[in-house]
Amino acid sequence: MSDEPQSPTSPASPIAPFPPLPPSGDHSRAPEFYGFVAWTSTSLLFVLFFLWALLPDSWIVEAGIEWYPSREWALLLPAYSVFLVLLTYFVYFALAIHATPSFSDLRAITDSYAHFPEPGVSQDNLYVSQASATGPPQLYDIPIGMVNRVVYSRRS
Structure with a gap:
């Protein structure tokens, strides 16, 4: 490693340097000054409100x-x-709640960013044909119908 200073969490040195x-x-x-002025003025206004x-x-x-304003505002403002x-x-x-799609809406299951393989012979063989023996297969979203068939089908 080089002796030049690095940022505390750079890819070359993910641990913070010591010293x-x-x-x-x-x-x-x-x-710091804005925070002090805000804290001081808020405290002063609270004390004045409390005294009033x-x-x-x-x-x-x-x-x-x-x-000075009517005392009923001492209750109305906090309320x-x-x-x-x-x-x-x-x-x-x-x-x-308004922006959430209903359960019967297709947007509750998929969106415009879903990644499906190119259309092939049949939907079932399409996903199997994408698998490669030499490496990991491409990542694709599985259609909800196929998921339901696998999860909820009766097994003999």
């Missing part, structure tokens, strides 16, 4: 705030948020 490679100096620290919901009106007015999340799950589930 670890030094970090490259060309990465940005912007995601729980403090008496006289304390809020003494703090110099003359107008609407939970409902919106549940509605989102329901809609995605309903769309997945």
Whole structure:
């Protein structure tokens, strides 16, 4: 092997090198700052929401705030948020059910990527004729009718 540095999981060396490679100096620290700002602002907004919901009106007015939303929104916002999340799950589930083909539809069994051998004499001999004694046979999808005949036929 060569002594030149390799990436930790290259095909030539699938195991991470020891000692670890030094970090490259060309990465940005912007995601760290964005994450800190998001965490700080979310925490601050939660504390303000909690104080607005729980403090008496006289304390809020003494703090110099003359107008603030009605307290019923302290219950409505979380309730609407939970409902919106549940509605989102329901809609995605309903769309997945809608996009699923029925059991009688041919799309439930095969698709446009199925790989069948070239048409031959008969469907049964077609798959046997593709087998080679010198190597592995080609990969093909087996028709569902043939699978059903093999699996569910009566054996004597």
